[in-house]
Amino acid sequence: MNIIKMRKMVMAGGLAISLLTGAATAQVIGGEVDVEGSSNDVIFLGGEMNVRGLVDGDIKGIAGVIQVDADVRGSVQLVGGEIDVSGTIGNDLDIAGGDVQSDAAVTGDVNFAGGDSQVGGTIGGMLNSAAGYLEISAQIGGDAKLAGGYIETTRSSNIAGSAEIVGGEVHLAGQIDGPVDIEGGEIHLSGTFLGDVEVTAEEVYVLDGTRVSGELQIRSPSDPVIADGTSFGSYDYEYERFNFGARDWKQVDFGPEFDFPTGVFSLFIPGAAFLLAALACMIAPSGCASVATKFREQPVVTGFLGFISFALSPIFLIMMTILLAITVVGILLIPIMWLIFWPFMLLCIGLGAISVGDMIFNREPDEKSLGLGMRLLSTFAVVAVFAALGALPVAGVLAGFFLLFIGLGAWVMSLGKRRPTAPVMGASATASAE
Incomplete structure (x- = not known):
C-alpha cells in the first residue's frame, strides 16, 4: 500500500508538469477565474477557480481554491489547496490537494491525494486514495485501495469490489x-x-x-x-x-538499490535547495517576492524561458570560459564560475519552490505579500513534496527540473525589474467558451 502513496505523489507532480507544458484548447490564467461552460477542454492556472455549466472536454487546473460544479464529458485533473467537486464527470477524476471534497457522479476511476479528503457521490470504477484524514460515503462500483492516518467508511457507503x-x-x-x-x-x-x-x-x-x-x-x-x-x-x-x-x-532493501542519484534527489538536493531558498528569503525578501510575482503573472512563459536558459547554459559557460582564459586574472575566475554554477542551479530550484508555494498559499496577492514565516512554510511544503517524489528516481528528476525551470525563468524575467512599492492589482478573468 505504500506504493499507492507513491503513485498519488507521482500523479500530483506529473499533473503539475503536464498542465504547464501541455497543449491546450482553452487556457485560462488569472488571480480569480470563472468559467461558465465550454465546448472545449478547460486548462487553467490561478489563485481561485470556479467552473460551472457544461464542459464538453476535460478540465485540468492548478489553483489555491478550486470549485467545480459542472457536467463534464471528459476527465477532471486538479491540484490545489482547497478543492470541491460536484456535478457529473464522464471519465476519470484525479485530485491532489490539501482539503479535498467530491460529491460528483463519476463514470470512471477516482484518484485522491490530500490532507483532508471526503469522498461522496457515485464512482463507476475504482477508488484509489491516500490522505491524512479520509471519509468515504460514496457508492463505488469497483475496487478500493485506501491509505491514510484516519480512514472511515460511513454506513451509507458501498464498495462493490x-x-x-x-x-x-x-x-x-x-x-x-x-x-x-x-x-x-x-x-x-x-x-x-x-x-x-x-x-x-x-x-x-x-x-x-x-x-x-x-x-x-x-x-x-x-x-x-x-x-x-x-x-x-x-x-x-x-x-x-x-x-x-x-x-x-x-x-x-536499503542496500545497493538505493543508488547515488536516488539518494541525492531524495535528500541532498531538496535540503540544499530549501536552505538556499531560506537564505534568499531572509537576505533579499523583495527579490524573492518579485520572482514569485513573475511566475504568478506569466507561469507558462517563465517555465519555457527557464527551459531555454538551462538548455543554453552549457554554451554560456564554455563561451565565458574562453573569454576569461584570455586574461591572467580571468583564468583565476574560471574555477570559481564553474563552482558557483551548481549552487546557483540549486538556488533556482529553491526559487521555483518559492514561486509555486506563493501560488498555492498566497490566495490574495493583491492585498499583501507573504510574510517571512509563511514564505518559508510554503516553500518547505513544496520542497517536502519534491523530496518525497525523490524516492522514485524518474519522478525526482522530473520534479527537480520542473522547479528549476520555473525558478530560473522567473529569476531571468525579474532581472532589472523594480518591484512596485504599492500593491499590484492581480489578474482577474472571466472566461466563457461556447
Missing part, C-alpha cells in the same frame, strides 16, 4: 461486497462484509451489528475485542507480533 486498506486508525461501517485486506494500528469493524476479511493490526474491535459472510481472519499481538450481536461465516485469530508498518519496512 474488493478493498485494500492501510491506516493508522480505520473505521469500517458501510458495506463491502468483495474480499477485504486491512493493515493498521487500530481497526474498528461495524459494517457488512460479503466476502472474506483479513485484518493485521495492533488492536482490533469488532462492534455490535458487524456481519461477515465469509471468514474473519485476525492477526494481532493482542486479543481482538468482539461484541455481542456479531456474525461470521467462520472466525480465526492468531497471535502475531506486529507494529504498524514494520512488515512493510522488512520489504525495503
Whole structure:
C-alpha cells in the first residue's frame, strides 16, 4: 500500500508538469477565474477557480481554491489547496490537494491525494486514495485501495469490489461486497462484509451489528475485542507480533538499490535547495517576492524561458570560459564560475519552490505579500513534496527540473525589474467558451 502513496505523489507532480507544458484548447490564467461552460477542454492556472455549466472536454487546473460544479464529458485533473467537486464527470477524476471534497457522479476511476479528503457521490470504477484524514460515503462500483492516518467508511457507503486498506486508525461501517485486506494500528469493524476479511493490526474491535459472510481472519499481538450481536461465516485469530508498518519496512532493501542519484534527489538536493531558498528569503525578501510575482503573472512563459536558459547554459559557460582564459586574472575566475554554477542551479530550484508555494498559499496577492514565516512554510511544503517524489528516481528528476525551470525563468524575467512599492492589482478573468 505504500506504493499507492507513491503513485498519488507521482500523479500530483506529473499533473503539475503536464498542465504547464501541455497543449491546450482553452487556457485560462488569472488571480480569480470563472468559467461558465465550454465546448472545449478547460486548462487553467490561478489563485481561485470556479467552473460551472457544461464542459464538453476535460478540465485540468492548478489553483489555491478550486470549485467545480459542472457536467463534464471528459476527465477532471486538479491540484490545489482547497478543492470541491460536484456535478457529473464522464471519465476519470484525479485530485491532489490539501482539503479535498467530491460529491460528483463519476463514470470512471477516482484518484485522491490530500490532507483532508471526503469522498461522496457515485464512482463507476475504482477508488484509489491516500490522505491524512479520509471519509468515504460514496457508492463505488469497483475496487478500493485506501491509505491514510484516519480512514472511515460511513454506513451509507458501498464498495462493490474488493478493498485494500492501510491506516493508522480505520473505521469500517458501510458495506463491502468483495474480499477485504486491512493493515493498521487500530481497526474498528461495524459494517457488512460479503466476502472474506483479513485484518493485521495492533488492536482490533469488532462492534455490535458487524456481519461477515465469509471468514474473519485476525492477526494481532493482542486479543481482538468482539461484541455481542456479531456474525461470521467462520472466525480465526492468531497471535502475531506486529507494529504498524514494520512488515512493510522488512520489504525495503536499503542496500545497493538505493543508488547515488536516488539518494541525492531524495535528500541532498531538496535540503540544499530549501536552505538556499531560506537564505534568499531572509537576505533579499523583495527579490524573492518579485520572482514569485513573475511566475504568478506569466507561469507558462517563465517555465519555457527557464527551459531555454538551462538548455543554453552549457554554451554560456564554455563561451565565458574562453573569454576569461584570455586574461591572467580571468583564468583565476574560471574555477570559481564553474563552482558557483551548481549552487546557483540549486538556488533556482529553491526559487521555483518559492514561486509555486506563493501560488498555492498566497490566495490574495493583491492585498499583501507573504510574510517571512509563511514564505518559508510554503516553500518547505513544496520542497517536502519534491523530496518525497525523490524516492522514485524518474519522478525526482522530473520534479527537480520542473522547479528549476520555473525558478530560473522567473529569476531571468525579474532581472532589472523594480518591484512596485504599492500593491499590484492581480489578474482577474472571466472566461466563457461556447
